[in-house]
Amino acid sequence: MSSNDSTWKQRKRNDFGNAKAQCLGKRDKSFQGRIDARAVEVCGIINERDDMYTTSSCAGRCFLYRGVGIKATTDFSRFRISHELIKDPKRYFDLSTIEEDPTGGGDPVRTIGQYDYKVDINGTGEENDKEVAESNDSETEVIMDNTDASNSSSSNDSVVWLRYEPFILHVACRSLSVASLLMATARPAFKNVGLTAWKEGRYLVAIWGDEGLEMPLCTPIGMPLFPPNDDSVSKWLAQLCNERHERNWSKIQRFRQNLREMKPPTDDDPDEYQLSFADNPDDRTPVPRSFDVIGDIAYLHSIPEDADSRLIGESIMSKNKSIKVVVARRSNLEGTERAPGEEGLEIIAGADRSPLITTHTEYGIKCVIDLNHTFFSPRMGQERLRICQQVARGENVLVCFGGVGMEAFQIAGRTEASSVVYVELSHHAVDCAKRGHRMLERNKNVKCIGAAERLEIIQGDVLDVVPSMEQSFDRILAPRPKEGKLDSDLGTGDGGAQFLKVLLTRLKEAGECHWYDFVADWEYPACERTRTLIFSVCDELGLKMEVLHVARVGSVAMRQLRICLDFKVLRS
Numbered sequence: 248m249s250s251n252d253s254t255w256k257q258r259k260r261n262d263f264g265n266a267k268a269q270c271l272g273k274r275d276k277s278f279q280g281r282i283d284a285r286a287v288e289v290c291g292i293i294n295e296r297d298d299m300y301t302t303s304s305c306a307g308r309c310f311l312y313r314g315v316g317i318k319a320t321t322d323f324s325r326f327r328i329s330h331e332l333i334k335d336p337k338r339y340f341d342l343s344t345i346e347e348d349p350t351g352g353g354d355p356v357r358t359i360g361q362y363d364y365k366v367d368i369n370g371t372g373e374e375n376d377k378e379v380a381e382s383n384d385s386e387t388e389v390i391m392d393n394t395d396a397s398n399s400s401s402s403n404d405s406v407v408w409l410r411y412e413p414f415i416l417h418v419a420c421r422s423l424s425v426a427s428l429l430m431a432t433a434r435p436a437f438k439n440v441g442l443t444a445w446k447e448g449r450y451l452v453a454i455w456g457d458e459g460l461e462m463p464l465c466t467p468i469g470m471p472l473f474p475p476n477d478d479s480v481s482k483w484l485a486q487l488c489n490e491r492h493e494r495n496w497s498k499i500q501r502f503r504q505n506l507r508e509m510k511p512p513t514d515d516d517p518d519e520y521q522l523s524f525a526d527n528p529d530d531r532t533p534v535p536r537s538f539d540v541i542g543d544i545a546y547l548h549s550i551p552e553d554a555d556s557r558l559i560g561e562s563i564m565s566k567n568k569s570i571k572v573v574v575a576r577r578s579n580l581e582g583t584e585r586a587p588g589e590e591g592l593e594i595i596a597g598a599d600r601s602p603l604i605t606t607h608t609e610y611g612i613k614c615v616i617d618l619n620h621t622f623f624s625p626r627m628g629q630e631r632l633r634i635c636q637q638v639a640r641g642e643n644v645l646v647c648f649g650g651v652g653m654e655a656f657q658i659a660g661r662t663e664a665s666s667v668v669y670v671e672l673s674h675h676a677v678d679c680a681k682r683g684h685r686m687l688e689r690n691k692n693v694k695c696i697g698a699a700e701r702l703e704i705i706q707g708d709v710l711d712v713v714p715s716m717e718q719s720f721d722r723i724l725a726p727r728p729k730e731g732k733l734d735s736d737l738g739t740g741d742g743g744a745q746f747l748k749v750l751l752t753r754l755k756e757a758g759e760c761h762w763y764d765f766v767a768d769w770e771y772p773a774c775e776r777t778r779t780l781i782f783s784v785c786d787e788l789g790l791k792m793e794v795l796h797v798a799r800v801g802s803v804a805m806r807q808l809r810i811c812l813d814f815k816v817l818r819s
């Protein structure tokens with residue numbers, strides 16, 4: 248392969264990667280503001296791969312509606328959207344209470360656009376401003392799918408319809424062969440699979456279920472088509488929806504299994520310690536195949552002992568004009584802080600900066616990093632986006648082991664969470680987080696207003712701080728450190744069970760937890776050890792747990808992975 252060919256292929260890969268990051272980083276404009284819980288795993292498996300990304304998804308839902316039934320038209324009002332089984336048919340199908348009971352036992356109704364710059368929540372034609380957002384209460388205000396029922400002008404205004412929409416997924420693929428592979432993987436579960444759009448370097452695959460249902464429940468003058476007080480009718484209608492839910496979910500499960508067996512993702516963590524040589528054959532300066540770029544610092548995780556480190560550093564700087572310092576790690580990440588320590592980094596080229604502090608930008612959001620004393624990995628950027636995609640409107644989120652704060656900043660700046668609480672033990676990390684918090688306040692790139700106001704920074708030990716909190720959370724992030732007596736990977740601790748016990752007492756009913764753990768590559772994706780740990784802690788606390796997804800987040804050493812197990816907790 249000529250060097251021109253390889254440059255062209257690399258450029259195509261970068262274009263696709265940039266389009267993927269841009270797409271996954273967009274604010275979620277759906278009703279829930281998040282990926283449906285039952286689609287999380289399918290989307291997670293796809294988005295872990297370098298050659299695909301999901302552009303939209305719905306796990307399947309039923310709802311009642313009035314109007315033309317076409318989304319994105321003003322003449323369409325939806326009520327009682329339910330992604331789960333209908334448990335109280337009498338309440339759900341009582342058409343006389345549609346206005347005063349818009350959920351009818353379905354999904355909670357969310358306030359749309361409360362923290363969004365782009366949505367005109369007042370109908371004034373002006374974008375939101377801070378005062379508007381602050382005067383709105385996410386618990387009380389109800390905006391149905393961003394449409395106003397009173398604007399409806401159709402002659403069929405009063406007809407209430409019942410609709411079941413099955414699973415639907417759109418996936419962008421890097422090449423035609425990747426698209427074909429995905430379609431072949433989906434077909435055993437879903438018959439409706441096709442290529443809907445394509446251009447060089449981007450092929451859009453659509454996969455949709457066939458469990459549809461659409462029926463009127465009353466006449467144009469509002470007269471019910473079924474006896475309104477007949478329980479057997481509402482039970483029968485619920486059964487129609489629930490059967491579709493069950494069939495649809497089992498197809499998703501089958502698809503998920505097939506996806507797991509699809510060819511594994513290309514390793515995004517190449518062996519960066521192998522050195523290659525510069526493009527110019529006369530220039531024999533070795534340059535690492537990959538290194539991290541954190542702010543304006545190039546960070547080499549190690550360097551061969553016999554290599555000329557100054558030459559390597561200068562070579563990196565000569566090819567990357569934005570890099571001002573090159574550092575090489577000379578020690579392992581150790582201690583509670585998972586940082587190299589005062590002596591652990593050697594500056595091998597560039598300015599003799601001390602302290603080694605830099606500002607890093609990830610999808611427009613900034614954080615401050617003290618490289619000697621804090622843990623930060625730019626490779627976790629996509630994982631942070633993955634978490635943001637799961638945060639629904641109005642959630643209260645707890646970010647434990649917050650480090651320099653990037654997860655907390657991304658959630659506050661990119662989602663419509665009502666509150667984000669960050670907890671971190673190390674004062675070095677908290678100092679960085681406080682500086683990042685001030686930057687968030689001034690940052691014009693953040694997608695959602697009031698990001699800094701919705702974020703609270705707390706310094707302290709999770710084991711002390713969390714039990715003393717009165718608040719409960721819809722979502723808890725626990726990127727726990729891999730070190731010390733709490734870590735069973737060292738054969739001495741409890742794998743973080745103490746942390747988990749404390750955190751789960753603060754999780755609301757049906758709340759979700761993102762639990763980070765360390766596994767050998769052969770343990771993934773089953774991760775039985777991690778599941779057993781979570782299951783036993785839940786059992787001890789009298790909780791039921793449901794695994795939503797196991798994500799491979801990165802590698803910490805040869806054949807050792809960092810994973811995130813997303814699970815849901817049920818109290819009853």
Ligand SMILES: C[S@@+](CC[C@H](N)C(=O)[O-])C[C@H]1O[C@@H](n2cnc3c(N)ncnc32)[C@H](O)[C@@H]1O
Nearest residue numbers: 583584622648649650671672673708709726728
């Ligand atoms: C692996 S780092 C993760 C940092 C950050 N979440 C990230 O991914 O960039 C773990 C962090 O947990 C903090 N930590 C360790 N033990 C803690 C505890 N008991 N309470 C609060 N924070 C703790 C460490 O200081 C460190 O910043």
